[in-house]
Amino acid sequence: MGKLIVRRIYAVWNWLIAAAVVAQVFLAGLYVFGVTSIEAHAINGSFLLLATLLGAVFALAARVPGRVAGSSWALFGLVVLQVALIEVGNSTGIPLIKAFHVVNALAIFGVSALLASWSRAFFAAPKRADARA
Numbered sequence: 001m002g003k004l005i006v007r008r009i010y011a012v013w014n015w016l017i018a019a020a021v022v023a024q025v026f027l028a029g030l031y032v033f034g035v036t037s038i039e040a041h042a043i044n045g046s047f048l049l050l051a052t053l054l055g056a057v058f059a060l061a062a063r064v065p066g067r068v069a070g071s072s073w074a075l076f077g078l079v080v081l082q083v084a085l086i087e088v089g090n091s092t093g094i095p096l097i098k099a100f101h102v103v104n105a106l107a108i109f110g111v112s113a114l115l116a117s118w119s120r121a122f123f124a125a126p127k128r129a130d131a132r133a
């Protein structure tokens with residue numbers, strides 16, 4: 001597969017991740033306001049774990065600039081941390097730890113939006129994409 005095609009798949013994937021992050025916050029809202037259980041949020045969270053890992057692998061396959069690939073790996077790391085904050089908070093019985101789950105969501109949103117924005121360059125000619133991303 002050509003480098004441009006792989007980069008375009010990576011770009012679309014980054015937009016999918018950014019949309020899933022926004023949906024994740026909405027699903028948290030449904031739970032907080034008593035509309036649903038937390039199950040849909042937990043399921044979409046598992047999807048995000050897998051999706052951000054795949055995104056980081058795609059970044060390597062697409063041979064995007066180091067700053068972009070590094071951000072994809074950082075996003076995966078933030079999602080791992082997001083799950084860990086809940087797990088550690090529950091196992092230690094310290095809810096303060098879980099409060100950082102909401103703060104970390106801001107970082108996840110920021111990096112996913114940045115990656116989606118940078119990805120637009122991969123729909124341009126490859127040389128231009130290298131220069132801009």
Ligand code: HEM
Binds near residue numbers: 021025028032046048
């Ligand atoms: C945007 C990125 C987010 C991701 C990837 C994410 C992911 C997850 C995952 C995977 C779980 C299940 C953890 C487990 O059961 O082990 C979870 C639980 C939860 N999340 Fe999120 N979350 C995000 C944002 C938020 C936000 C903004 C809120 C705001 C209220 C929130 C509130 C919760 C709550 C209340 C739980 C249940 C905690 C518990 O079981 O004690 N999450 N989240």
